[in-house]
Amino acid sequence: MEQSAKIYEDLDRILVTKEEIAEKVRELGQKITKDYAGKEPVLVCILKGAVLFFSDLMREIDLPVTADFMAISSYGSATKTSGVVRVLKDLDKDIVGKDVIIVEDIVDTGVTLNYLKSMLAHRGAASIRIAALLDKTARRTVPDLKVDYVCFDIPDAFVVGYGLDYDQTYRNLPDIGVLSPKIYGDK
Numbered sequence: 001m002e003q004s005a006k007i008y009e010d011l012d013r014i015l016v017t018k019e020e021i022a023e024k025v026r027e028l029g030q031k032i033t034k035d036y037a038g039k040e041p042v043l044v045c046i047l048k049g050a051v052l053f054f055s056d057l058m059r060e061i062d063l064p065v066t067a068d069f070m071a072i073s074s075y076g077s078a079t080k081t082s083g084v085v086r087v088l089k090d091l092d093k094d095i096v097g098k099d100v101i102i103v104e105d106i107v108d109t110g111v112t113l114n115y116l117k118s119m120l121a122h123r124g125a126a127s128i129r130i131a132a133l134l135d136k137t138a139r140r141t142v143p144d145l146k147v148d149y150v151c152f153d154i155p156d157a158f159v160v161g162y163g164l165d166y167d168q169t170y171r172n173l174p175d176i177g178v179l180s181p182k183i184y185g186d187k
């Protein structure tokens, strides 16, 4: 871990190791393979945070999936959601009649996914489910949001690594850790 030693110094602790991530992602891939047997789901990656989870998860799904990408912006400052969701890059293909699985790195307040789910539902998808790597339920402000697949429930702390960032940094950590509050102060 020589290469990442410097950024690891900014963590209070490691929350989920890369081995634990790999195991859960494998299990989730197998579950989705069973649940969608006979179907060809569209996996929608929500950029940028979900990109590592997405690429690992799709390799664990033994079905003819297709992949599409959407970029959105919801965070006002680096650590606080603005509550306003903007689409920065839309899907390439339409999803009418498709079984869609939205792949996200983290559900925090739930505002982003709630918005995305209803937007994609309005476009006529046959079904929409959410697969999230992390779920921070303590911060939920959208209590009705159903998160169909979750790898890890986590406590209310700002986390980075395996795709998750603070100010666009730390996404390349193989593990997920709690960022030391001294790094972000009151941002």
Ligand SMILES: O=P(O)(O)OC[C@H]1O[C@H](OP(=O)(O)OP(=O)(O)O)[C@H](O)[C@@H]1O
Binding pocket: 046, 047, 048, 049, 050, 072, 073, 074, 075, 081, 104, 105, 106, 107, 108, 109, 110, 111, 112, 113, 164, 165
């Ligand atoms: O449940 P919420 O409170 O809405 O927060 C979750 C959203 O916040 C993060 O995105 P971010 O805007 O940080 O973009 P990124 O994926 O590019 O890091 C994350 O990827 C979710 O999309």
Ligand code: HPA
Binding pocket: 106, 108, 157, 158, 159, 160, 164, 165, 166
């Ligand atoms: O804890 C978090 N870390 C990184 N990005 C996030 N977006 C919402 N919550 C988080």
